Amino acid sequence: MKTVAIIGYAHEKYGLLSDNTEDLIRKMVKGAIENVDKGINPREIDWIITSCVDNQFSEQHQTGTVAWEALGNPMAKAFRVEAACCSGSLAVYLARNLIRSGLARNVLVVGFEKMSAVSTLVATGILMRGSSPEERRVGITQPASYSIMIQQYMKKYGATEEDFAMVSVKNHENAMRNPWAHFRKKITVEDVLNSRLIAPPIRLLHCCPISDGAAAVILSGEPKKYTDAPVYIAGMGMAHDAFSSFRREDPAFLLASKLAADEAYKEAGITPADIRIAEVHDAFTPVEPMCYEALGIAKRGEGYKLIREGVVMFDGAIPVNVSGGLKAKGHPVGATGVGMLIEIYLQLRGEADQRQVPNVEVGVVENHGGTGSVSIVTVLRR
Amino acid sequence: MKTVAIIGYAHEKYGLLSDNTEDLIRKMVKGAIENVDKGINPREIDWIITSCVDNQFSEQHQTGTVAWEALGNPMAKAFRVEAACCSGSLAVYLARNLIRSGLARNVLVVGFEKMSAVSTLVATGILMRGSSPEERRVGITQPASYSIMIQQYMKKYGATEEDFAMVSVKNHENAMRNPWAHFRKKITVEDVLNSRLIAPPIRLLHCCPISDGAAAVILSGEPKKYTDAPVYIAGMGMAHDAFSSFRREDPAFLLASKLAADEAYKEAGITPADIRIAEVHDAFTPVEPMCYEALGIAKRGEGYKLIREGVVMFDGAIPVNVSGGLKAKGHPVGATGVGMLIEIYLQLRGEADQRQVPNVEVGVVENHGGTGSVSIVTVLRR
Numbered sequence: 001m002k003t004v005a006i007i008g009y010a011h012e013k014y015g016l017l018s019d020n021t022e023d024l025i026r027k028m029v030k031g032a033i034e035n036v037d038k039g040i041n042p043r044e045i046d047w048i049i050t051s052c053v054d055n056q057f058s059e060q061h062q063t064g065t066v067a068w069e070a071l072g073n074p075m076a077k078a079f080r081v082e083a084a085c086c087s088g089s090l091a092v093y094l095a096r097n098l099i100r101s102g103l104a105r106n107v108l109v110v111g112f113e114k115m116s117a118v119s120t121l122v123a124t125g126i127l128m129r130g131s132s133p134e135e136r137r138v139g140i141t142q143p144a145s146y147s148i149m150i151q152q153y154m155k156k157y158g159a160t161e162e163d164f165a166m167v168s169v170k171n172h173e174n175a176m177r178n179p180w181a182h183f184r185k186k187i188t189v190e191d192v193l194n195s196r197l198i199a200p201p202i203r204l205l206h207c208c209p210i211s212d213g214a215a216a217v218i219l220s221g222e223p224k225k226y227t228d229a230p231v232y233i234a235g236m237g238m239a240h241d242a243f244s245s246f247r248r249e250d251p252a253f254l255l256a257s258k259l260a261a262d263e264a265y266k267e268a269g270i271t272p273a274d275i276r277i278a279e280v281h282d283a284f285t286p287v288e289p290m291c292y293e294a295l296g297i298a299k300r301g302e303g304y305k306l307i308r309e310g311v312v313m314f315d316g317a318i319p320v321n322v323s324g325g326l327k328a329k330g331h332p333v334g335a336t337g338v339g340m341l342i343e344i345y346l347q348l349r350g351e352a353d354q355r356q357v358p359n360v361e362v363g364v365v366e367n368h369g370g371t372g373s374v375s376i377v378t379v380l381r382r
Numbered sequence: 383m384k385t386v387a388i389i390g391y392a393h394e395k396y397g398l399l400s401d402n403t404e405d406l407i408r409k410m411v412k413g414a415i416e417n418v419d420k421g422i423n424p425r426e427i428d429w430i431i432t433s434c435v436d437n438q439f440s441e442q443h444q445t446g447t448v449a450w451e452a453l454g455n456p457m458a459k460a461f462r463v464e465a466a467c468c469s470g471s472l473a474v475y476l477a478r479n480l481i482r483s484g485l486a487r488n489v490l491v492v493g494f495e496k497m498s499a500v501s502t503l504v505a506t507g508i509l510m511r512g513s514s515p516e517e518r519r520v521g522i523t524q525p526a527s528y529s530i531m532i533q534q535y536m537k538k539y540g541a542t543e544e545d546f547a548m549v550s551v552k553n554h555e556n557a558m559r560n561p562w563a564h565f566r567k568k569i570t571v572e573d574v575l576n577s578r579l580i581a582p583p584i585r586l587l588h589c590c591p592i593s594d595g596a597a598a599v600i601l602s603g604e605p606k607k608y609t610d611a612p613v614y615i616a617g618m619g620m621a622h623d624a625f626s627s628f629r630r631e632d633p634a635f636l637l638a639s640k641l642a643a644d645e646a647y648k649e650a651g652i653t654p655a656d657i658r659i660a661e662v663h664d665a666f667t668p669v670e671p672m673c674y675e676a677l678g679i680a681k682r683g684e685g686y687k688l689i690r691e692g693v694v695m696f697d698g699a700i701p702v703n704v705s706g707g708l709k710a711k712g713h714p715v716g717a718t719g720v721g722m723l724i725e726i727y728l729q730l731r732g733e734a735d736q737r738q739v740p741n742v743e744v745g746v747v748e749n750h751g752g753t754g755s756v757s758i759v760t761v762l763r764r
Contacts, residue, residue, distance in 0.1 A: 022515045053443050055436045061466040061512045065625050065755050077620045078756075079465040079472050084443040090461050094476070101483030130443045133404045238459045243447050373447050374460075 004096045005223035005230035006380075007106075008036035009342045014182040014213035014330030016116050021058045022066055024112045025050070028216035029070035032108060036218060037227035042071050045218070046104035048078035051091035051111040052334030054126050056118060067110050084130050084369030085283065087111065088337025089376035092217065093236050099221040106221070111338035112214035123210055130370055132243035143207065143284060145245045145371045147199035150286045153252040154201065159304035161201050164286035165192035166307045168205050168327055171282060174314055175324025177355040180339075182211045182330030206285045206327070213332030215339040231345045234270070234362075235379040237263025243373045254287075256375035257294035257366050265296075268379035270362055272296035275318060277347055277357050279340040280366040281375075282325040291366050292320070295377070314355070322347070322355045337367040337376065344380045386478045387605035387612035388762075389488075390418035391724045396595035396712030397564040398498050403440045404448055406494045407432070410598035411452035414490060418600060419609035424453050427600070428486035430460035433473040433493040434716030436508050438500060449492050466512050466751030467665065469493065470719025471758035474599065475618050481603040488603070493720035494596035505592055512752055514625035525589065525666060527627045527753045529581035532668045535634040536583065541686035543583050546668035547574035548689045550587050550709055553664060556696055557706025559737040562721075564593045564712030588667045588709070595714030597721040613727045616652070616744075617761040619645025625755045636669075638757035639676035639748050647678075650761035652744055654678035657700060659729055659739050661722040662748040663757075664707040673748050674702070677759070696737070704729070704737045719749040719758070726762045 010031025012024060019027065033042060048071060050063040060066060064078030071078075083090040088111040095107035115123055131142050140148075153159060169189055175181035187205060195205040223230030239259035242248045248255065265271060272295060280291035289303030297318055298306050306312045312320040323329045323343040326336060344363035346352040361382060368375035392413025394406060401409065415424060430453060432445040442448060446460030453460075465472040470493040477489035497505055513524050522530075535541055551571055557563035569587060577587040605612030621641035624630045630637065647653060654677060662673035671685030679700055680688050688694045694702040705711045705725040708718060726745035728734040743764060750757035 020515075053437075055464075055508070055511055056438050059511055060515070061435050061464065062514075062625065062752050062756060064465055065622055065752060066515070068622050069625055074622070076622070078622065079463055079476075081461055081463055082437075082443065083446055083461040094461075097480070097483055097485060101479055103479060126437070129437055129441055132444075133402075133442070133448065240447055240450050240456070240458070240460065243444065243451055370444050370447060374444060 002100045002221045003232060004099050004219050004221055005232045006217050006345050007220045007223050007226040007230055008032050008218040009345060010035055010216040011180055011339060011342050012214040013180045014211045014332055017212040021060060021112060021114045024114065024214040025063060025066050025110055026070040028110045028214045029067055029108065032216040032218050040226055042073045045071060045073055045076055045106050045108050047098050047107045048076060049091040049095050049107060049109050050080040051087040051109065051338065052080065052113050053082055053084060053087050054129065056126050057114050059117065083374050085281065085333055086337055086367040086369040086374055086376045087334045089367040089378060092341060093238060093376060095219045096233055096236065099219060107219045108216060109219065109338060110216045111335040113332035113334040114212050115210045115332060116212050135244045142371060143199040143202050146284045146287055147202050149245050149251045149371065150201060153290060156252050157301040159289060161193060162189060163304040163307050164201065164206060165189040167282065167285040167288045168192045170313060171285065171321050171325040171327040174322050174355065175328035178324050178329055181324040181328055182209050183328045202284050202286060208283045208326040208331040211330030211332040213330055213335045215335045215342055217338055217341060229349050231348045232381050233378060234381045235264035235268030236376065237261060238376045240374050241372055243370060245371045253300065254290050254294040254368065254372045256372055257291060257368050257377060260375045260377040261295050264377040264379045270379060274362045275364050276360045277344065277363040278318065278320045278366065279323060279343050280320055281368045282321060282327050283331060285327050295364060295366055319357050322357060340365045340367055341378060348380060348382050384482045384603045385614060386481050386601050386603055387614045388599050388727050389602045389605050389608040389612055390414050390600040391727060392417055392598040393562055393721060393724050394596040395562050396593045396714055399594040403442060403494060403496045406496065406596040407445060407448050407492055408452040410492045410596045411449055411490065414598040414600050422608055424455045427453060427455055427458055427488050427490050429480050429489045430458060431473040431477050431489060431491050432462040433469040433720065434462065434495050435464055435466060435469050436511065438508050439496050441499065465756050467663065467715055468719055468749040468751040468756055468758045469716045471749040471760060474723060475620060475758060477601045478615055478618065481601060489601045490598060491601065491720060492598045493717040495714035495716040496594050497592045497714060498594050517626045524753060525581040525584050528666045528669055529584050531627050531633045531753065532583060535672060538634050539683040541671060543575060544571060545686040545689050546583065546588060547571040549664065549667035549670045550574045552695060553667065553703050553707040553709040556704050556737065557710035560706045560711055563706040563710055564591050565710045584666050584668060590665045590708040590713040593712030593714045595712055595717045597717045597724055599720055599723060611731050613730045614763050615760060616763045617646040617650030618758065619643060620758045622756050623754055625752060627753045635682065636672050636676040636750065636754045638754055639673060639750050639759060642757045642759040643677050646759040646761045652761060656744045657746050658742045659726065659745040660700060660702045660748065661705060661725050662702055663750045664703060664709050665713060667709050677746060677748055701739050704739060722747045722749055723760060730762060730764050
């Protein structure tokens with residue numbers, strides 16, 4: 001099976017941006033093409049996959065063609081994919097397969113979301129589309145669905161609201177070192193515990209913001225032609241679980257992420273002990289400890305202890321979300337998975353500036369959607 | 383390269399349906415699974431690809447997971463794709479590649495669109511997302527963009543409004559034989575010419591309706607295991623052209639469809655002379671003659687003569703849109719490409735009932751989007 005690597009990227013700051021969807025796509029296409037160490041000709045890009053989560057944000061049915069026009073290779077082919085919050089990872093998954101199957105030499109993946117294109121009220125309605133039809137029918141929003149999972153987790157394992165607050169504090173602190181982060185503001189445990197209650201125990205300062213943003217990567221089957229420092233996609237896995245969190249065998253466990261991780265590790269030939277750094281899907285920070293467990297870097301029921309023990313802090317043994325995570329870096333949905341991969345890519349190349357973690361050989365991205373009903377895990381290595 | 387075939391299908395009537403998106407998906411999943419000659423176990427389906435064109439119609443960010451739950455194979459993986467009006471063909475294109483690359487044994491493709499989920503006014507706004515950002519900025523709707531193409535075509539080649547009216551008459555007549563068609567009503571040339579002007583020369587009776595609908599196919603890499611009469615996907619091609627029709631080198635020619643056809647024919651080892659039947663993208667019937675030219679069944683500038691000479695009529699040498707086409711069968715966008723393939727599948731299996739064309743060995747589907755800025759052509763054979 002052909003080895004596929006990331007050979008270039010572009011990344012827009014997350015936050016409230018004046019650019020529209022089209023502007024964002026164009027910037028990412030041009031930016032990624034210009035950001036390949038030894039250069040790449042647009043004619044060497046055979047496919048483009050775009051990732052965004054809602055047409056009401058993008059106002060387009062053909063973001064693929066918009067990207068195709070920006071690329072300038074008439075023979076390239078382009079389309080859009082969607083799988084809720086892990087759309088970005090899905091695009092990379094499929095891009096890799098296009099290369100492996102011989103349909104493409106190089107594939108450009110462009111993830112974006114222009115969430116401020118609509119009012120907050122409309123955005124709230126749109127985001128309900130990420131919940132299961134059943135949950136919506138009975139009035140369970142996505143924070144409420146996560147709340148069911150987290151309540152179960154607290155009851156079973158004794159995690160506290162302070163533990164969860166610490167995740168937010170950690171991710172905000174990390175974001176201080178990330179110029180692309182939506183929020184660059186320190187917060188304290190007290191700030192979190194005193195913030196507005198959303199869906200108990202979830203409070204405002206546990207929630208990711210509504211962000212605009214975009215990120216792109218170029219994948220190649222002949223990486224050494226384009227760079228001396230490619231970052232290999234050593235393994236990827238994808239899995240599903242019941243859409244409604246209350247239907248799952250164990251709402252306190254991210255089974256889809258665990259299955260996806262197993263698949264990715266097997267392909268990459270690694271074990272959780274090999275992981276030096278991870279980006280995980282902290283759309284609501286109390287779920288972050290569950291991600292550690294799904295990835296196998298903590299035992300089941302003990303994820304929150306990694307926070308208490310400092311293991312996942314910036315200077316810990318396995319720093320998690322050094323980018324600031326979805327909580328503080330932001331969560332422009334279709335861009336998120338791509339942006340997470342770029343963070344690990346930079347760490348592996350030693351180019352993460354102020355947030356560089358030393359001695360990174362293997363990094364992992366856990367990107368789930370629909371409160372864990374779909375998940376993609378990626379193993380990256382030098 | 384592995385040969386991939388269609389081994390089963392499901393097809394919902396097009397029109398105004400009481401089912402919601404979730405209902406439609408479930409029906410298609412169950413229907414397709416039950417409709418395989420020798421039977422198939424859901425555990426043999428490795429991937430599901432859903433196709434729909436707008437989240438505001440589907441009210442979902444995870445139609446993949448909805449289909450996955452309906453399937454009942456916990457190890458399957460699912461996602462959604464979109465490329466405007468050719469989303470359905472794109473899903474099949476990618477499904478075929480998942481099989482060829484060894485990622486799947488069998489793939490279920492589910493196309494649908496619940497266009498009546500919103501008011502006609504809202505639907506009109508949504509459908510503007512199929513136009514290029516530039517066209518929208520200057521106030522060119524999709525019918526207007528097609529009108530530019532058609533006006534150029536008339537001027538260059540002498541096609542008349544009567545020719546275009548005949549396409550609508552033909553497709554309505556064909557739909558009389560199709561129980562799945564949205565419109566089953568004969569119309570005359572006079573009816574068309576007297577109908578309301580939309581964007582000259584396009585009149586109301588040239589326009590496809592806003593339909594609900596759904597269609598599904600199962601693709602297999604080991605077809606003989608599941609049926610003695612598989613329909614092979616002998617070739618597929620995909621290509622793009624400028625998003626705004628007025629930017630194209632020749633707005634009177636569907637270049638993307640021609641490039642896609644060239645690619646598909648090359649792979650299938652056929653020439654246009656081998657084609658016995660075709661389904662083409664008559665979203666606005668005056669564009670249908672251009673589709674003949676792109677497919678090479680008419681010379682450039684002579685497509686409309688096939689109407690005058692009766693070649694493309696039900697009893698002609700190459701009947702086109704015997705299903706009734708988008709015009710009369712309907713155009714539930716995400717389902718359309720899948721439904722077109724099913725029509726040819728049935729024709730090749732000799733199961734098209736009243737609308738069966740004799741001696742069909744090779745059939746072609748031309749499914750374009752964004753007035754021809756993206757196109758996929760598929761060659762099917764026994």
